[in-house]
Amino acid sequence: MAIRLIVLDVDGCLTDGRIVYSEGGEELKAFDVKDGLAIASWIRLGREAAIITGRKSGIVERRAKELGIRHLYQGVRQKRERFLSLLEELGLKSEEVAVIGDDLNDYGMLQEAGISYAPADAVEAIRIAVDEVLPAKGGRGAVRAMVEDLLDREGLRGEFLRLWSAA
Numbered sequence: 001m002a003i004r005l006i007v008l009d010v011d012g013c014l015t016d017g018r019i020v021y022s023e024g025g026e027e028l029k030a031f032d033v034k035d036g037l038a039i040a041s042w043i044r045l046g047r048e049a050a051i052i053t054g055r056k057s058g059i060v061e062r063r064a065k066e067l068g069i070r071h072l073y074q075g076v077r078q079k080r081e082r083f084l085s086l087l088e089e090l091g092l093k094s095e096e097v098a099v100i101g102d103d104l105n106d107y108g109m110l111q112e113a114g115i116s117y118a119p120a121d122a123v124e125a126i127r128i129a130v131d132e133v134l135p136a137k138g139g140r141g142a143v144r145a146m147v148e149d150l151l152d153r154e155g156l157r158g159e160f161l162r163l164w165s166a167a
Helices: 010-014 033-044 058-067 079-090 104-112 124-129 142-153 157-165
Strands: 005-008 048-052 071-073 097-100 115-118
Touching: 005 010, 005 033, 005 079, 005 142, 010 142, 033 048, 033 058, 033 142, 033 157, 048 058, 048 079, 058 071, 071 079, 079 097, 079 104, 097 104, 097 142, 104 115, 104 124, 115 124, 115 142, 142 157
Parallel strands: 005 048, 005 097, 048 071, 097 115
Antiparallel strands: none
């Protein structure tokens, strides 16, 4: 069964997990552009992407909008329940979803996913529990590695490259 949706955690997956505050109290996060290109390409291939994160941040809202991620859930305490609700809303089965997470609050949705991934620097309990531990760290290409693995599993690498051959 094809993967139709990727579900992404933010801190530790889309970012390196560090939270930086400016002198004025502004929260700063850094995102990897290679992850972003992979997510935007996944969406251009007619697939879906969602973010389910425990924290709230305007920065994450901005990044989701830039990438075309329509399903954004912030401040989520019970990620598994939000994940299952999203599947129901979209009419998807768990086998059609891939999830990336790095810490214990991601465990429930990782267990429900058709394919589960963790960055190389995820906590040990998560690395042991997932289907695939990626070679890249969170915020350093882990999401890109996940998307590329999915493209290879589904024979979409050529289609992915064609998206950019005329660009």
